[in-house]
Amino acid sequence: MSAAPLIELTIDGRKVAVAPGTTVFDAARINGIAIPTLCHQQNETPVGVCRMCVVDVGARVFAASCVRPAEAGMVVTTCSERIESARHTLLELLMADHPSPCARQQHSGDCELETLARAAGIGASRFPRRAPRPQDDSSPAIAVAHDACILCDRCIRGCGDIRNNFVLARMGKGGATDIAFDAAAPMGESTCVSCGECMVSCPTGALTNKFVVSTALGAEHGAQSATTEELLALPVFHNVSGTFLELNKNAVIKRRYRKGEIVCREGDFGSTAFYILEGKVSVSISSPMAHVKTSGGERGFLSRLSSLLVGRANDHRAEDVTRRSIPIDAPVDLDYNHPVAELGPGELFGEMTCMNFYPRSATVRAETDCAVLEMLRNVLDTMRKNKTLRAQLDRTYRQRALEDHLRNVPLFRALDQEFLDRLRERVELASFAPGQLICRQGEPADSFYLVRLGFVKVSERHAGGELVLAYLSRGDYFGEIGLLGEGARTATCTALDHAEVVRIPGEEFRAMLDRFPSVRGGLEAVAQERQQANHERMAVLGSVPLESFLAQGLMEAQSLLVLDLERCTRCDACVNACADAHDGVTRLIREGLRFDKYLVATSCRQCRDPLCMVGCPVGSIRRRSSLEVIIEDWCIGCGLCAQNCPYGNINLHPFTVQADDPDHPGRKRAVVRKKATSCDLCTNQAEPSCVYACPHDAAHRVEPRQFFGSLVGAPAQRDAKGAK
Amino acid sequence: MRIDRTHTGWLVASCALLGAACVLYALARPTASPEPMGGTPLGLAFGITGFAFMIFAALLGARKRVPVWRLGRAQTWMRGHLWLGLLSLPLILLHAGFRAGGPLTTALLWLLIIVVASGLFGAALQHFMPATMTRQVPLETIYEEIDHVRAQLRAEAAERIARAKTIVVPENPDEEGAAARGAEPAAPLAAFYEREIRPYLDHAPGPSVLADRAQAERAFAGVRLLLPPELRDAVDDLENICEEERQLARQARLHRWLHGWLLVHVPLSIALILLGAVHAVVALRY
Secondary structure (H helix, E strand, C coil), X not given: CXXXXXXXXXXXXXXXXXXXXXXXXXXXXXXXXXXXXXXXXXXXXXXXXXXXXXXXXXXXXXXXXXXXXXXXXXXXXXXXXXXXXXXXXXXXXXXXXXXXXXXXXXHHCCCHHHHHHHHCCCCCCCCCCCCCCCEECCCCCEEEEHHHCCCCCHHHHHHHHHCXXXXXXXXXXXXXXXXXXXXXXXXXXXXXXXXXXXXXHCCCCCEEECCCCCCCCCCCCCCEECCHHHHHHCHHHCCCCHHHXXXXXXXEEEEEEXXXXXXXXXXXXXXXXXXXXXXXXXXXXXXXXXXXXXXXXXXXXXXXXXXXXXXXXXXXXXXXXXXXXXXXXXXXXXXXXXXXXXXXXXXXXXXXXHHHCCCCCCEEEECCCEEEEEECHHHHHHHHCCHHHHXXXXXXXXXXXXXXXXXXXXXXXXXXXXXXXXXXXXXXXXXXCCCCEEECCCCXXXXXXXXXXXXXXXXXXXXXXXXXXXXXCXXXXXXXXXXXXXXXXXXXXXXXXXXXEEEEEHHHHHHHXXXXXXXXXXHHHHHXXXXXXXXXXXXXXXXXXXXXXXXXXXXXXXCEEEEECCCCCXXXXXXXXXXXXXXXXXXXXXXXXXXXXXXXXXXXXXXXXXXXXXXXXXXXXXXXXXXXXXXXXXXXXXXXXXXXXXXXXXXXXXXXXXXXXCCCCCCEXXXXXXXXXXXXXXXXXXXCHHHHHCCCCCEEEECHHXXXXXXXXXCCCCCCECCC | XXXXXXXXXXXXXXXXXXXXXXXXXXXXXXXXXXXXXXXXXXXXXXXXXXXXXXXXXXXXXXXXXCCCCCCCCHHHHHHHHHHHHHHHHHHHHHHHCCCCCCHHHHHHHHHHHHHHHHHHHHHHHHHHHHHHHHHHCCCCCCHHHHHHHHHHHHHHHHHHHHXXXXXXXXXXXXXCCHHHHCCCCCHHHHHHHHHHXXXXXXXXXXXXXXXXXXXXXHHHHHHHHCCCHHHHHHHHHHHHHXXXXXXXXXXXXXXXXXXXXXXXXXXXXXXXXXXXXXXXHHHHHC
């Protein structure tokens, strides 16, 4: 929210004050004054084509309120005899060609045009009907009735602005204008992906959903279809197309859980989100907060046979992160030391699983008898457009999670509570579609960002191509360096999937730096380190012909374990040493690609583009400050990182731990839990164990572009310690 | 381990130590009436030093059992094993005054010579064999996985021949060999598979033409002549499978050479240390 002064105007005799930039339509809506509209939808940029929302602003002509900005001192009349007459005529003209009742009116009785016409007392139109326009049934999912189209443009904006598919557009001129798919192809032959955005945007029956499949979520836990009337009665489904809900009635069902029952388990894959109607649930991580021991060898012979999970208190690692909270797929984050939280009515969880099919990030159990709506993605998509829900989600986030996220930023730890409270109210919450640019390298920096939901890709462009620096997830942040330095972005940030971010405006950020000099000092130190690393990286990239390694994907690696096959006696000392250093679980396999006389062993490459990080439901696989990939204590063993790694370098290792027995409260039983493991370069040692233990000087950890550069002729130095 | 320029320091130090020992021996040993050397202070010094070098060399095995303990890099231990182990022989010879002595000391001396010789043999293998293996076995796999890979090759070959039998070839009576093929175009390949390929992949006893690359190439070339063009891919695949099997067999042989010598070196080394300890106790006490 901006701190600029509010604008005062009068609407229907009532004095109101709104923020600058607010349209007259929104000013009226905020103050409870309804203005009819057909082409305007809250989640789309207004275009003012239907003219139903015209109001009298005291000018020569009526103004379309959806596009007219409110001005100080404006006197607005939303309903007068002249305005009503104008609207009446418009409705009559539109109804003249409308095939009443249209498909939407027939299915769910909520065609917006026919509803307005009925309210205005319009029956048969006095204007002649023009020649009928064709139907298009070519799409398997959506029926197109051009006759019912009122050219409101909503479908075009939905397809382009919201979904970025850009299939729909206007075609023709004047009375022959129509909507068209691609170059006037039938919808089924166009590049339409049947996302349904046009259909849910359409106010009439011009675009309606065909009944394609019998969606059926599971029948357990008293599942029952929620009727359209029930759903429309909920504030979060307000203004959602009744046709859409009717034809997707099995895509959203109501479930009831008794106290103690599990709603969903961490690590399970799913495709649904949950909205709590009644009762409370607890959200927790039941996997032990521990990591696979990474230093071994000093224990006895027999004890080395068993693998062990060790908590932070018993095995402090050099890379121990200082995060206090664990990001999960819910409105709250979990405190590391007590990973349990509670959700209540009106709260939504499982969005990331539903939207992007990531594994469940936590276990949800009913704390009281509760009722939830479980829904598939198409329903969640539609629900998220509802401003009431958005406002509710934003409010919850500000109250429950935002401060934790701010505190997790090391720079913000020195801030006092007063400043944090001020920041909490001044930050903006923004959404980005998959692939959408958030900020571009080189452009002026004007904001600092926290990731609230989804994943953001941070990349750097250079002569050799794009270098991905990181994938950021919930609780991570970016943009601070640009605000401090010359004011230009040092990297490009792009939403990898449906991402939501917290934007702190530059002026607030600079106010913070002025008020807290220690924060500025810390930030300058970080900026200097990054610039140094950047110079070194660019020097390497500029000196080696990258194309040589494209075929083997070696250019993506920052640290390779290479074995000189002319020295290696295949004694497996490296593998044994790795297993010995990691509790009997080796993290390297002496097999892989060959380049010249070298074998590139199967071991984490610390990739420049760490695909393993994408989708981690709890953000436990991450980079260190030196760009090494590590797996944190709260890994829930879902295995997504292992699936994502293109080189098979991450493995899940089972451990036997004691956990609560749900069948016998108060007792514990042995269960098997899995944790992901990958090469960590033996960060607690001066040298990787595999290299240290090789008796033949055959094993080396190298930076591939420097190392292989010497083979392809570029001047380079071999660094046996790799990218440490 | 490759013996290359990085061993220069060890070589120089070893030569210097040996040279010094020889000088001391020459100065201390009276040529007029040679006496047993072992019991003299210098002789004892040679013996203790030589035995210490042997013990250090033997400790390499223990060092490999604790690879992550920071006790010095394994490479350093290996080089020390090589050079100090090698030095132990001349030092023991100097200790013994180039005499075999009694039964125990004679046995010890022969044990030491065999252990050092086997060690030199092993060092030579480790110097040359890795490059040989890399060159001759481009399809190398992990040694313990060879049996598993072989099973996969057998399955792949069986599946390939089964698929080849289902290939339909358009009739063309003018084509060379069409009459000989008759109604089953894959019959010659199937017969070759049953006669040669499967026994070879199954390691049936007896010689096989497929065990030698040149002979295998000739055999497959002969089979190709009997087959229509549509089946040439199947022949190529089977030939590649046989080549991979040959490489695995070669890898197994080279691996056994590369590591088999340890079956002589290690037990004899243990015996040498034990008997050496016995000799030390007996010689000093009695």
